[in-house]
Amino acid sequence: MLSTYVPIVGLFALAAAFALFSVAVAPFVGPRRYNRAKLDAYECGIEPVDQPLTGGRFPVKYYLTAMLFIVFDIEIVFLYPWAVANDALGVWGLVAMVVFIGTVFLAFAYEWRRGGLEWD
Amino acid sequence: MTPETAGVVIGTGEAVIFWILGPVALAGALGMVLSRNAVHSALWLVLTMLSLGVFYVVQEAPFLGAVQVIVYTGAIMILFLFVLMLVGRDSSDSVVETLRGQRVAALALGAGFAALVGAGIARATQDLPVLGLEQVQGGVGGPSSGNVEAVAGLLYTRYLLAFEVTGALLIVAAVGALLLTHVEREPGSRQTQKELSRARFLTDRPQTLPGPGVHARATSVAAPALLPDGRLAEDSFATGIEPEQVEQMPRPTGREQLGSPDAALGSLDPTLSDTPGGRTGGEHR
Numbered sequence: 001m002l003s004t005y006v007p008i009v010g011l012f013a014l015a016a017a018f019a020l021f022s023v024a025v026a027p028f029v030g031p032r033r034y035n036r037a038k039l040d041a042y043e044c045g046i047e048p049v050d051q052p053l054t055g056g057r058f059p060v061k062y063y064l065t066a067m068l069f070i071v072f073d074i075e076i077v078f079l080y081p082w083a084v085a086n087d088a089l090g091v092w093g094l095v096a097m098v099v100f101i102g103t104v105f106l107a108f109a110y111e112w113r114r115g116g117l118e119w120d
Numbered sequence: 121m122t123p124e125t126a127g128v129v130i131g132t133g134e135a136v137i138f139w140i141l142g143p144v145a146l147a148g149a150l151g152m153v154l155s156r157n158a159v160h161s162a163l164w165l166v167l168t169m170l171s172l173g174v175f176y177v178v179q180e181a182p183f184l185g186a187v188q189v190i191v192y193t194g195a196i197m198i199l200f201l202f203v204l205m206l207v208g209r210d211s212s213d214s215v216v217e218t219l220r221g222q223r224v225a226a227l228a229l230g231a232g233f234a235a236l237v238g239a240g241i242a243r244a245t246q247d248l249p250v251l252g253l254e255q256v257q258g259g260v261g262g263p264s265s266g267n268v269e270a271v272a273g274l275l276y277t278r279y280l281l282a283f284e285v286t287g288a289l290l291i292v293a294a295v296g297a298l299l300l301t302h303v304e305r306e307p308g309s310r311q312t313q314k315e316l317s318r319a320r321f322l323t324d325r326p327q328t329l330p331g332p333g334v335h336a337r338a339t340s341v342a343a344p345a346l347l348p349d350g351r352l353a354e355d356s357f358a359t360g361i362e363p364e365q366v367e368q369m370p371r372p373t374g375r376e377q378l379g380s381p382d383a384a385l386g387s388l389d390p391t392l393s394d395t396p397g398g399r400t401g402g403e404h405r
Contacts, residue, residue, distance in 0.1 A: 002133040002178065037348035058205040060301045066202040067297035071290045073195040077187050078275075078283065085272035093276045096283065103287035107294040115305070116298045 064116055068108070075104050137178050145171035158204050162197065169193045180253055183268045338366045 082089065082097050089096075111117060130138075148168030152161045169192045176185035217223065257270035275283055311319075320326060337343070342364040345356035357363050 002131065002137075005177065035349065040348055057208045058202065060206055063202055063206060064297050064301050066199050067294050070195040070199055071294050073191060074286070074290060077191055078286075081183070081268045081272035082276060084266075085269045085276075088269065089272060089276055093272070096276045096280055100284055100287045103284070104290050107291040110295060111298050114298060114302060116302045118310075 061119070064111070068111070071104060071107065075101065134178050137174065141171045141174055145175075159201070162200050162204060165200070166193050166197055169197070181267055183271060337368060338364070340364060 078100065079097070082093055086093060145168045148164045148166075148171065151164035152168065155161050155164060169188065173185045173188035173193070176182070176188055257266060341358050342361045343366045344363040345353040347353050352363060
């Protein structure tokens with residue numbers, strides 16, 4: 001049974017080997033000719049600073065986005081087994097799923113109506 | 121394979137993976153608790169969660185493994201990181217005890233909780249007959265119909281209440297996030313894109329604002345273009361006009377503030393000045 005996953009493990013090993021090989025070999029074989037221009041921001045870019053002015057914080061609005069993402073993520077996770085076993089579950093499963101989606105949609109509709117999805 | 125031994129036999133592959141990833145998962149958990157940097161903690165937790173996902177897959181529960189990776193390492197971890205970024209990634213944890221005896225109490229309660237959970241699981245599974253995967257999964261569409269079907273058969277019938285309560289929990293989370301973060305605006309107080317555009321075209325400067333770093337310091341045709349290293353571009357000299365030196369903006373953050381990679385490399389022309397175009401020697405040919 002586990003032998004099904006051997007190609008995935010092989011792929012992981014290949015990816016890791018390639019990454020290690022690239023990082024280890026590049027300093028030895030690659031040319032290194034630095035000058036001021038190469039260290040500059042590209043053309044009209046601004047000079048990079050290591051710390052943004054706001055102290056490295058996100059606007060709190062993103063929290064709402066993350067929360068909605070989680071809500072729909074979990075909804076999808078529940079939808080998947082229901083869809084696979086739909087034939088066996090029948091009408092009962094359909095009703096259960098409609099009630100669940102209804103409750104989740106309630107929150108979404110409320111957020112939409114209150115303007116929580118408008119960015120500014 | 122008889123039903124009595126079906127659940128007890130552990131394959132070589134499973135054993136190998138367990139003994140490799142078990143310590144890795146444990147190390148991730150310890151690293152999460154012990155690291156000072158909150159972002160490092162989150163990354164250690166990702167390691168543990170991924171290991172658990174592999175464990176699920178190895179125990180022939182690929183659906184749960186995928187859910188573990190998608191929901192926990194995907195969604196939950198993103199939420200953790202968002203909260204970290206909202207609070208500020210440099211906020212260090214306080215070493216001052218605000219509640220007296222907090223740490224001792226936390227240790228005692230943690231140990232007690234672990235003992236309680238362990239004892240509960242041990243009692244519940246003590247005399248449980250080992251059925252094997254095929255027997256357990258034979259719920260919905262006949263014997264051993266599969267992983268996902270078995271989960272669905274229990275989730276939407278026997279554990280229906282828990283399933284619907286999850287929906288309520290999601291409502292609470294989403295509405296709570298909205299109430300905490302959303303700022304109500306008066307209807308109509310927000311300018312639409314059309315209004316903003318109209319307002320801009322009514323000014324004497326209807327074009328878009330310049331991008332960062334491209335403020336022109338001169339409109340004269342005599343102002344030469346600059347090469348990336350600060351020299352003047354010969355190709356841009358206007359015919360018959362002496363190129364005019366334009367006073368440049370000082371760079372917002374000088375390299376000297378960010379350390380000096382130029383000095384460290386040692387191969388750079390030291391006569392270049394820090395302002396582009398302000399080459400002191402005037403060497404442009």
